[in-house]
Amino acid sequence: MAAAALVLLVVAGSGGAATAGSSTFTDTPNDGNGGPDVGATTVSNDSAGRLTFGVGFSNRVQLGTNEGVGVAIDADRNASTGSAPGQLGIDYLLFSYYTPDPFCGLFAWSNGQFNLVSSSSLSCSHGQGVEVLSIDKADIAGTTAFRFFVESFSVQPDNNVLYDVAPDSVSTSSGLWEYGVEAPPPPLPQQTGVLDTASTEPPAEPPQPVGRVLVQVAGNGTVVRTGSARGLAGLLDGPPGVGQIDCGTKSYECYEETSPGAQIGMRATPDPGYQFAGWSGACSGKDPTCTVAASAASNASATFVPAKRPPAKLSLRAPGLSARWKASVGTGTLLLRGSLTAAARLRVELRRPQGAPLLVRSLARKPGGFSVPVRLPARLAGGAHLLPGGFVVVVRGTAKGTSLPFALRTVALSGPAEGVVRDTSLSASQGGASIPRLEHGATQAWVSFQFATQPRRGPITVTWHQPNGRTLGKRQKNNRPVISTGIGAAGGLAPGSYRVDLAAGGHIVRRAVARIG
Numbered sequence: 001m002a003a004a005a006l007v008l009l010v011v012a013g014s015g016g017a018a019t020a021g022s023s024t025f026t027d028t029p030n031d032g033n034g035g036p037d038v039g040a041t042t043v044s045n046d047s048a049g050r051l052t053f054g055v056g057f058s059n060r061v062q063l064g065t066n067e068g069v070g071v072a073i074d075a076d077r078n079a080s081t082g083s084a085p086g087q088l089g090i091d092y093l094l095f096s097y098y099t100p101d102p103f104c105g106l107f108a109w110s111n112g113q114f115n116l117v118s119s120s121s122l123s124c125s126h127g128q129g130v131e132v133l134s135i136d137k138a139d140i141a142g143t144t145a146f147r148f149f150v151e152s153f154s155v156q157p158d159n160n161v162l163y164d165v166a167p168d169s170v171s172t173s174s175g176l177w178e179y180g181v182e183a184p185p186p187p188l189p190q191q192t193g194v195l196d197t198a199s200t201e202p203p204a205e206p207p208q209p210v211g212r213v214l215v216q217v218a219g220n221g222t223v224v225r226t227g228s229a230r231g232l233a234g235l236l237d238g239p240p241g242v243g244q245i246d247c248g249t250k251s252y253e254c255y256e257e258t259s260p261g262a263q264i265g266m267r268a269t270p271d272p273g274y275q276f277a278g279w280s281g282a283c284s285g286k287d288p289t290c291t292v293a294a295s296a297a298s299n300a301s302a303t304f305v306p307a308k309r310p311p312a313k314l315s316l317r318a319p320g321l322s323a324r325w326k327a328s329v330g331t332g333t334l335l336l337r338g339s340l341t342a343a344a345r346l347r348v349e350l351r352r353p354q355g356a357p358l359l360v361r362s363l364a365r366k367p368g369g370f371s372v373p374v375r376l377p378a379r380l381a382g383g384a385h386l387l388p389g390g391f392v393v394v395v396r397g398t399a400k401g402t403s404l405p406f407a408l409r410t411v412a413l414s415g416p417a418e419g420v421v422r423d424t425s426l427s428a429s430q431g432g433a434s435i436p437r438l439e440h441g442a443t444q445a446w447v448s449f450q451f452a453t454q455p456r457r458g459p460i461t462v463t464w465h466q467p468n469g470r471t472l473g474k475r476q477k478n479n480r481p482v483i484s485t486g487i488g489a490a491g492g493l494a495p496g497s498y499r500v501d502l503a504a505g506g507h508i509v510r511r512a513v514a515r516i517g
Contacts, residue, residue, distance in 0.1 A: 035162030112259025144431030211294025219304030222248030255390025467496025
């Protein structure tokens, strides 16, 4: 598989959601660079739950020697599990490759890498301009709804790879295509009742241990993750999470989650006018390359010093970041600590490892040490919410009319024991497409809760309340990345707003509302 070292491009764009049963997804035409050009991909399932992916090519009758296609699946629609956690969360790979002997395989993410697993239900076949991959949903965690992307490739004689990724944006899970698996509906009670039962409750998937690498930068320079394996074959052959760390003056991807003990290689490169002075923390010495083992929190600090002595110096200590949570809504405090050798004006940014600043503050400080608390409201810039995970504190400033050396600190914010829900969705069927409200006469209403961090305490329960406030029913749930619950009535649900309370260990984690009519 090493010869098929695909390159997974991450470009701007958007994915799309689709209803269950049979759906067709289209890719930008003529972007295969001479390799197999993905056109339309049709996904379908039968009543037994067998999934079929028909990947069409606009420039191939069938795939040739050293050509293949892969379908990468986020089976639980949870970007924090699987490969590249926090970005894609791929759990399974369906792989069809011709060398020229055909290879048809299922790979599952476990222990920090993709492993070939046995699947008697998987089949791969040629069609007229279509590669068909079929598998029973039971072999991919019994998924009822999933996100996915497709990548085709052609390995050239010089080992150069021509590829096409569909959809065009796969930088995060929100850019993937989405499909809901059609299944026989649960029997509906004559009167309104909760549909969750012990027989339909999926098994528990408790939170798994996570290895973390946090990069700190003092001075103008960049620390990047080393490694060259990328794309679907790169996920198979290379270390997990390649390309995560890219931290410094131009990029703020300074936090990586991976499997505990995974070896993370990094290289420090100074900006023009600066030189690398050395590592501290999990790395040491003055060699610009370093490898660390991801632990609960492995901190590696790189220091870059200017070739000419600056008129003033900024030293930034590890900031404090704390939060209080109520029903998954967090408010907190950022404690900025450090020292200056001269009076300076500072610009402070709080960022996620990717994306625009969540908060910006300007501060005028005198020489000496400083400790400045900054309040973090429930809604940050752009309407973003405070969620657990990695954050990057970036400080730039000027003193005596000259820019100060850059300073960056990475911190991790833990969630409460009851967990934090990232998002909720409403649908008319189990695993169905998300909609803002249900039409009058709907016979089912399903609410899904997607965790940012899963609960560390139990029991986990969901409680439905009727529009008049009376309790409709309560069910205990297994600890999973996504928890779904539904109500139904054979004659149709009464219109109104139904409240759903998700609780863990007696604490409300999130309240959702299902609006009907």
